[in-house]
Amino acid sequence: MSLIDSATDGQLLPLQLDYQRFMQLGSRRLPQTLYMHERGYRSDTINTDSLGLRYSHWAGKRYSPAERGSTARVNLLVGGSTAFGIGASGDDATVASHLSALTGEVWLSLAGCGLSATQELLLFLTHQHRLGKIGHVVILSGLNTLAQEALSELLATGSDPRQAYLNSFNETLQAPPCKGADSLWQRLRQALVPRREQPALSWSLPPADKRLMRAADCIGRTLRQWDRLLADSHATLTFILQPLLPWCRDTVPAAEQARLDALQQQPVPFDQLLAGVFDAERHSAFFRRIKNQADSVACYDMNCMLDSSPVFAQSLFVDRLHFNDLGNNTLAKVITAKLGLAQDKQRLRKVTPIKLV
Numbered sequence: 001m002s003l004i005d006s007a008t009d010g011q012l013l014p015l016q017l018d019y020q021r022f023m024q025l026g027s028r029r030l031p032q033t034l035y036m037h038e039r040g041y042r043s044d045t046i047n048t049d050s051l052g053l054r055y056s057h058w059a060g061k062r063y064s065p066a067e068r069g070s071t072a073r074v075n076l077l078v079g080g081s082t083a084f085g086i087g088a089s090g091d092d093a094t095v096a097s098h099l100s101a102l103t104g105e106v107w108l109s110l111a112g113c114g115l116s117a118t119q120e121l122l123l124f125l126t127h128q129h130r131l132g133k134i135g136h137v138v139i140l141s142g143l144n145t146l147a148q149e150a151l152s153e154l155l156a157t158g159s160d161p162r163q164a165y166l167n168s169f170n171e172t173l174q175a176p177p178c179k180g181a182d183s184l185w186q187r188l189r190q191a192l193v194p195r196r197e198q199p200a201l202s203w204s205l206p207p208a209d210k211r212l213m214r215a216a217d218c219i220g221r222t223l224r225q226w227d228r229l230l231a232d233s234h235a236t237l238t239f240i241l242q243p244l245l246p247w248c249r250d251t252v253p254a255a256e257q258a259r260l261d262a263l264q265q266q267p268v269p270f271d272q273l274l275a276g277v278f279d280a281e282r283h284s285a286f287f288r289r290i291k292n293q294a295d296s297v298a299c300y301d302m303n304c305m306l307d308s309s310p311v312f313a314q315s316l317f318v319d320r321l322h323f324n325d326l327g328n329n330t331l332a333k334v335i336t337a338k339l340g341l342a343q344d345k346q347r348l349r350k351v352t353p354i355k356l357v
Contacts (some may be wrong), residue, residue: 016318018045019086023113036112036123047091051127054084054109057092058100065108065127073133075099075107078120079141082242082331083111087322095140098332103341105135116145117222124229134235137226138335140302142241142290143321146215147273150205208276212286220293227297238339239299241287243331245320246278247303255315263319271320305334 025038036052047055049066056063056077068074077083077096085094099107108131110123120141205211223239230237245256252260277283283303291299306312309330316327323331335341 015045015089018043022046045088045090046085052112053127054094054096054111055091056094056096056100056107056109058097058106062091063100063106063108065110065130068106068108068130068132071106071132073105073135074131075103075105075136076110076124076131076134076138077107078124078137078139079111079242080115080120080144081111081113082143082321082323083140084109084113085111085328086113087318087324088328089325093325093328095328095332095335098329099138099336099341102332102336114144116148117141117219118145121222121225124226128229134230134233136236136339136341137230137238138339139223139226139237139239140242140331140335141239142215142219142286143244143274145219146211146277146286147270149211149215149218150273150275153206205273205275208282209285212277212282213289216286216289217293219290220295223290223294223297223299227295236339237297239290239294239297240335241290241299241301241303242321243302243306243317243323244274244278244283245317247280247283248306253313253315256317259318260320268319300338302331302334305338306330308337309334 022038022041022043025041037048037054039048039050039052041048041052047062049055049064051064051066053064053066055067061069063069063071063074077099083095085091085096088094091097094109096107096109096111110120110127112119112123115123120139219239223237226237245252245260249256277286287299287301287303306316311326311330314326316323316330318324318327
């Protein structure tokens with residue numbers, strides 16, 4: 001079932017509710033502890049290993065950094081919630097699982113909702129000893145780092161009603177439905193009394209160009225660090241700027257537009273952290289700066305590649321940055337074709353030393 005189906009009334013669908021509950025469980029952050037999802041989570045939609053990382057599927061088996069078995073070589077898909085697979089109907093429908101099927105090799109999901117470029121690197125360092133020999137590393141990312149440029153300044157403004165959300169930052173997190181049975185009176189009151197909409201939070205953000213520049217510089221520095229870490233492993237490293245619907249499409253399919261209209265009635269604060277960055281000119285400047293800062297690391301922009309798919313005109317997005325099953329499959333096919341992963345032509349890479357900036 002797609003998140004877009006029957007979404008015009010603005011109500012959360014069962015699949016989306018499952019993701020909301022999952023992320024709420026994992027929204028607790030501890031000092032000096034890298035944020036990660038609920039460990040050993042089980043549902044029909046999403047399952048995580050003992051480290052809180054999502055399983056990918058290949059050849060009838062499931063794999064994760066904690067459960068890679070005797071696999072001689074693994075590949076990594078790194079990123080935030082898009083790489084993680086928010087919106088997929090199951091673990092076997094994520095980008096990592098589709099990459100496994102398309103390339104005939106195991107792809108592990110090393111992704112977490114809300115992680116910035118620096119946090120993605122920390123996640124790799126935390127679990128590097130578990131991964132064994134690494135073939136390809138594809139980082140499908142970019143938007144969390146941009147959003148967190150706004151988030152860091154908002155957190156520095158002190159305590160206010162926004163703080164509870166800001167401290168539990170996620171790309172799609174909304175208030176979860178209340179658990180437990182309501183009394184008859186509570187149910188009648190909810191049915192008879194009109195629901196009062198919460199006013200949208202109004203935030204004073206730094207200028208969009210400033211946020212874009214800082215985020216691009218952070219991503220570029222981090223990519224150079226990745227390059228140095230992987231230098232002796234002969235693994236290939238690729239950065240792909242993740243898709244954002246306004247950056248991808250000039251015309252939005254009807255099903256996607258219906259979903260966006262529904263989200264307008266129940267907005268996600270993450271969208272506000274991206275305020276002012278949706279136009280094409282800023283998007284292009286953002287990617288160019290990332291590519292310039294990344295030195296020799298291969299960088300591609302999925303926003304400019306996705307329309308090469310024969311199914312591009314169909315409904316692929318479930319919101320501005322997450323995909324349904326067809327969308328995840330499309331991303332995997334574009335990545336595979338662009339990087340020639342099916343033919344797997346590994347080459348030694350010339351490594352550029354890190355510049356301290």
